[in-house]
Amino acid sequence: MSNNFEIEPDFIAEQNAKKADELAEDFEYLAKKLKRRNLDIQNFVEKAKSLQVAVPSWGVGTGGTRFARFPNVGEPRNIYEKLEDCAAINSLVRSTSAVSLHIPWDKPESPETLKNFASERGLTFDAMNSNTFQDQLGQEHSYKFGSLSHADRDTRKQAIEHNLECIELGQKIGSNALTVWVGDGSNFAGQSNFRHAFERYLDSMREIYAKLPDDWRMFIEHKMFEPAFYSTVISDWGTNYIAAKELGEKAFCLVDLGHHAPNVNIEQIVSRLIQFGKLGGFHFNDSKYGDDDLDTGSVKPFQLFLIFNELVDAELNGLPNFKPAYMLDQSHNVTDPIESLMLSAVEVSRAYVQALLVDREKLFEAQKNGDALLALSTLKEAFTTDVSPILATARQESGGAIEPLNTYRASSYRNIKAKERPAKLGVSAGIV
Numbered sequence: 001m002s003n004n005f006e007i008e009p010d011f012i013a014e015q016n017a018k019k020a021d022e023l024a025e026d027f028e029y030l031a032k033k034l035k036r037r038n039l040d041i042q043n044f045v046e047k048a049k050s051l052q053v054a055v056p057s058w059g060v061g062t063g064g065t066r067f068a069r070f071p072n073v074g075e076p077r078n079i080y081e082k083l084e085d086c087a088a089i090n091s092l093v094r095s096t097s098a099v100s101l102h103i104p105w106d107k108p109e110s111p112e113t114l115k116n117f118a119s120e121r122g123l124t125f126d127a128m129n130s131n132t133f134q135d136q137l138g139q140e141h142s143y144k145f146g147s148l149s150h151a152d153r154d155t156r157k158q159a160i161e162h163n164l165e166c167i168e169l170g171q172k173i174g175s176n177a178l179t180v181w182v183g184d185g186s187n188f189a190g191q192s193n194f195r196h197a198f199e200r201y202l203d204s205m206r207e208i209y210a211k212l213p214d215d216w217r218m219f220i221e222h223k224m225f226e227p228a229f230y231s232t233v234i235s236d237w238g239t240n241y242i243a244a245k246e247l248g249e250k251a252f253c254l255v256d257l258g259h260h261a262p263n264v265n266i267e268q269i270v271s272r273l274i275q276f277g278k279l280g281g282f283h284f285n286d287s288k289y290g291d292d293d294l295d296t297g298s299v300k301p302f303q304l305f306l307i308f309n310e311l312v313d314a315e316l317n318g319l320p321n322f323k324p325a326y327m328l329d330q331s332h333n334v335t336d337p338i339e340s341l342m343l344s345a346v347e348v349s350r351a352y353v354q355a356l357l358v359d360r361e362k363l364f365e366a367q368k369n370g371d372a373l374l375a376l377s378t379l380k381e382a383f384t385t386d387v388s389p390i391l392a393t394a395r396q397e398s399g400g401a402i403e404p405l406n407t408y409r410a411s412s413y414r415n416i417k418a419k420e421r422p423a424k425l426g427v428s429a430g431i432v
Ligand code: AFD
Pocket: 058, 129, 181, 221, 256, 283, 291, 329, 431, 432
């Protein structure tokens, strides 16, 4: 396994050398522009270097819809190959050093071997994701009618135990958070008693929470619909907030951008959760219609910027309990997942740096004076600034690629992996 192909630092440096002069020119121009506002560009480079966004293990496999999945060549066939791909992503963008596992999809035979394999490649483990939305082979009770909120006590118990197993495994590999997303809900009016289902969910979550280690956090993910199409137990941020509040101070709400109705003001939801100390983190992606898990920043980059505008506002105000965990959660149906994840990580950094550029004093004055257009144009001034030279310099100074996409393609990584990893039938899909 150790002889497998990796993108070497020398190769990245060689590719960077071809673009270094051009980058220096663009950087100098932007530095001058920022200087006019008394801003030191290097501060923004340092900020860009400090931002990390975790990659989901399931994101490196090709996703699909209920109609079909069109797998790529050289797809990772197990968790070790998934980690190789995550390492390739991080070697080029340098902002994705943590990987979020999904259990049982990624359950290792030896947690220790897995931990070592990751750390040899500069990777650590982010939040553990439990899976009680699918039946596993040989499982005693079915999740067809729910898991943590199921009407049957034994089924709930099985789902609770699975979450506890995720915590135990996570402790062995250095994770410190559990993300719980359940598909529980109903497809017909009358099928489920809303109040009883939520009560049962809360009782189950209390049992899991009771076993959460002191230095762990629990992230609860809400989702408007799917797989249940009539009602969902944890359907929205309000329900999520109630659950997190009921459970205690280690429980937080996780905002997956795709899990809201189209046009919902997600940045305001983010602000509310920040205000009451319950924002746990994000699953970044983008969407056009529903939870379609498109690439981050590919449809609504301004929304992503506005979300980061709230996050930067909180960061600058030093609000309590504010340390959100960032992760990508998207489905790559028609692209090379490595390329999508790299560019999405860059989009997260871009929105962060753009939000840092907002002239907050000017914005505050405009808000005070009821000057709506000046407020908007203050935001737009930051949003329309091309911060690419800052991002590229941050990557370059961290040993990554000035141009991640071109460098990745020039490395022939995918074709080499196609030879190393002959296709295996029945490999689990990405997000479906
Ligand atoms: C779901 C949720 C959740 C889950 C993932 C995998 O976003 O994060 O772990 O997709 O199927 O829609």
